[in-house]
Amino acid sequence: MGTITVGAVRERAPGERRVALVPEAVTRLGQAGLDVLIEAGAGAGAWFADADYTAAGASVVSAGELCRRADAVLCVGPPDEETAGALRSGQTLIGLLAPLRHPGRVHDWAEHGVTAVSLDLLPRTLSRAQSMDALTSQASVAGYKAVLLAADSYDRFLPMLTTAAGTSKPAAVLVLGAGVAGLQAIATARRLGAVVSAYDVRPASRGEVESLGARFLDLSAVSSGAGTGGYARELTEREQLAQQEALDAHIARSDIVITTAQVPGRKPPLLVTAQALERMRPGSVVVDMAASELGGNVELSKPDKTAVLYSGVTVIGAGNLPSAMATAASTAYARNIGALLTHLVRDGALTIDLADEIQAGVVITHNGQIVNPALSGGPS
CATH class of the missing domain: 3.40.50.720 (NAD(P)-binding Rossmann-like Domain)
Incomplete structure (x- = not known):
């Protein structure tokens, strides 16, 4: 079983300064056996330099290389069209994807075989999900x-x-x-x-x-x-x-x-x-x-x-x-992402199990299908 590679992209939405991973989260993920990629400049808005990520054990790469190499692409808000278009079948996308607001994007991810995991659908009443509650x-x-x-x-x-x-x-x-x-x-x-x-x-x-x-x-x-x-x-x-x-x-x-x-x-x-x-x-x-x-x-x-x-x-x-408050917000969000990744990784692989209550809430597309019951409308 190969090592799982995760990558945090730079947010491109106007005014968005947060980043999905901070250097301290990179260290923890590395200790858990994951390889971490960071898009160049991804942490600049939250005052985390590329050198900080390198020191924590991440590889700083271009957006294109990140999307080619990462098993899981991590973001804060939904990715822009260019990033979304670079995602490949079998890849996992994790973030606050706002699927209820943008059902058209959900259909696109399903059509392209992307497993989309949206933290804004997390079942908040589950005590074991609290550490993931972005x-x-x-x-x-x-x-x-x-x-x-x-x-x-x-x-x-x-x-x-x-x-x-x-x-x-x-x-x-x-x-x-x-x-x-x-x-x-x-x-x-x-x-x-x-x-x-x-x-x-x-x-x-x-x-x-x-x-x-x-x-x-x-x-x-x-x-x-x-x-x-x-x-x-x-x-x-x-x-x-x-x-x-x-x-x-x-x-x-x-x-x-x-x-x-x-x-x-x-x-x-x-x-x-x-x-x-x-x-x-x-x-x-x-x-x-x-x-x-x-x-x-x-x-x-x-x-x-x-x-x-x-x-x-x-x-x-x-x-x-x-x-x-990008520094504080990113630090908290990175801990939520880290907790979710720990939950998804089983026996050295990213594992989707829709019988699990947490995954049943946050996984919205998998194997080319929309699998979340909360999403039943047509494209926006």
């Missing part, structure tokens, strides 16, 4: 960064401060969505001294919110939005309307609003309407962590854009905050 690791980074971004744009103090010049009251922060990103945002805002409230459609999140010292908002007009697999479900149109009406008053009283609500493969729910923004005080800040090409939680937000609206409300579309 969505959680990246959401934690994003929640932390969102608060820092909001604080930087907010022209007042977050904590209560008493000085010779008088006392400033603490900022009122509202976090919408109490998943991993939301809980990290709550914890970070609390550490900075803000008074924090939070809301989530899943009633079970109340305990987690309150354990962090935040107040959980009760919106009696909205029923439970708990879904399967640890995710929130998509609310009906009537539920969304009731939710918006109940939230508007709380939003108007907040100095900072951070929205984190997403539904896998669907348009994010609208939580902050234009009318709600118009009612906010001048100097308020809204950070939309769900901003994407599909839309966002905030009606007037745009991906990667900051705008000052109405009488002075700053709206920040921040859909890829992990990239803004």
